[in-house]
Amino acid sequence: MRARSDPDAYERYLRGMDASMRQKVALTAAHVLCEGVVADMGCGSGACSDALAALYPELEVVGVDADPEMVARARAAYARDNLTFEVGDIARPIFDDGSLEAIFDSSVLHHVTSFGGYRHQAAGDAMAVQAAALRVGGVLIVRDFVAPESQPVTLEVPADDGEETDDPRRASTAALLERFAREARSLHERPGIACERVADARPGWRRYALDLRAAAEFVLRKDYRADWEAEVQEEYTYFTQAEFEAHMAAIGLRVLASTPIRNPWIIRNRVRGKVVLSDAHGRELEPPATNILVAAEKVGRQRIYRVVPSGLRSLQAEIDRFWTDELDLLVADAHELNQRRNRPAGSGEDR
Ligand SMILES: C[S@@+](CC[C@H](N)C(=O)[O-])C[C@H]1O[C@@H](n2cnc3c(N)ncnc32)[C@H](O)[C@@H]1O
Numbered sequence: 001m002r003a004r005s006d007p008d009a010y011e012r013y014l015r016g017m018d019a020s021m022r023q024k025v026a027l028t029a030a031h032v033l034c035e036g037v038v039a040d041m042g043c044g045s046g047a048c049s050d051a052l053a054a055l056y057p058e059l060e061v062v063g064v065d066a067d068p069e070m071v072a073r074a075r076a077a078y079a080r081d082n083l084t085f086e087v088g089d090i091a092r093p094i095f096d097d098g099s100l101e102a103i104f105d106s107s108v109l110h111h112v113t114s115f116g117g118y119r120h121q122a123a124g125d126a127m128a129v130q131a132a133a134l135r136v137g138g139v140l141i142v143r144d145f146v147a148p149e150s151q152p153v154t155l156e157v158p159a160d161d162g163e164e165t166d167d168p169r170r171a172s173t174a175a176l177l178e179r180f181a182r183e184a185r186s187l188h189e190r191p192g193i194a195c196e197r198v199a200d201a202r203p204g205w206r207r208y209a210l211d212l213r214a215a216a217e218f219v220l221r222k223d224y225r226a227d228w229e230a231e232v233q234e235e236y237t238y239f240t241q242a243e244f245e246a247h248m249a250a251i252g253l254r255v256l257a258s259t260p261i262r263n264p265w266i267i268r269n270r271v272r273g274k275v276v277l278s279d280a281h282g283r284e285l286e287p288p289a290t291n292i293l294v295a296a297e298k299v300g301r302q303r304i305y306r307v308v309p310s311g312l313r314s315l316q317a318e319i320d321r322f323w324t325d326e327l328d329l330l331v332a333d334a335h336e337l338n339q340r341r342n343r344p345a346g347s348g349e350d351r
Contacts, residue, residue: 042108
């Protein structure tokens with residue numbers, strides 16, 4: 001969690017966050033039943049909590065934020081009988097086990113990872129803590145940035161749309177990318193990303209070779225210049241879509257929906273025609289997803305059979321960590337299963 005420097009910084013930040021609030025509420029509401037307790041984790045301004053409480057009067061909505069200033073602002077701005085706000089850290093238990101109908105994590109898990117030493121597993125750990133608070137059948141809804149699968153790409157950006165300066169407010173996009181390459185994840189002991197200038201850019205532009213994940217990090221933040229120093233502290237992406245789904249499965253959640261989102265306003269106004277992303281063969285790539293929505297339901301006590309390929313030992317460790325007490329879990333790797341299949345029927349071992 002990062003407290004902001006002054007009231008203006010809070011205002012600017014919350015205006016940006018609330019710009020897409022209708023989309024956030026619509027995406028969440030689709031997965032929430034109309035009764036029970038719902039926690040809006042990292043609620044920021046409280047606008048989303050308030051909208052959910054207004055849409056569903058039978059719901060009890062609790063907005064939670066680690067920043068006491070956010071909670072004070074939310075309380076001052078929104079009041080309803082079925083709405084409360086409280087200070088809390090979503091990485092730690094806040095609600096009784098099994099007490100929640102739904103949890104909404106909107107743009108908050110990347111704060112948990114970024115301000116937790118850029119440790120991606122911190123997002124998985126926080127989801128596990130939250131899953132414990134869900135009742136069986138309850139839903140965890142995550143809307144956040146999503147990491148593209150790594151691949152080498154080139155990113156072409158204008159060098160003539162600003163100045164050749166380090167000042168993020170006046171810098172050209174190319175100068176800003178060069179600054180970003182030095183300071184990305186600025187709280188890390190070794191900040192920066194691998195990014196090399198290469199030839200063959202169109203006139204007035206520069207071309208850089210980097211990984212798609214780093215390119216997405218830059219493309220999605222290049223327009224947040226007013227609070228640039230704060231923005232570069234954050235690493236937006238931590239899990240790919242497949243990693244979100246695997247982590248949820250590992251903590252006993254069944255994925256109901258998993259959808260990368262390309263916010264049309266952002267793509268139209270900040271990406272198309274403003275940057276060109278190409279793969280290693282020079283083919284132009286689609287803009288990176290601006291967000292993902294993953295909704296997953298807590299499943300009950302049951303017998304689970306999983307095949308864990310030998311390359312996924314870390315997933316195996318997750319499953320062991322979170323499920324062994326709860327579930328009668330049989331994990332077999334593909335080799336073991338094949339051996340079992342090949343055993344003659346009726347052998348003593350099968351009984
Ligand atoms: C990017 S804003 C998102 C606000 C809102 N959920 C939205 O989507 O517009 C992130 C919010 O999460 C809060 N936050 C960051 N880390 C947190 C944590 N560990 N526990 C609870 N809230 C946290 C921040 O204070 C901030 O208000």
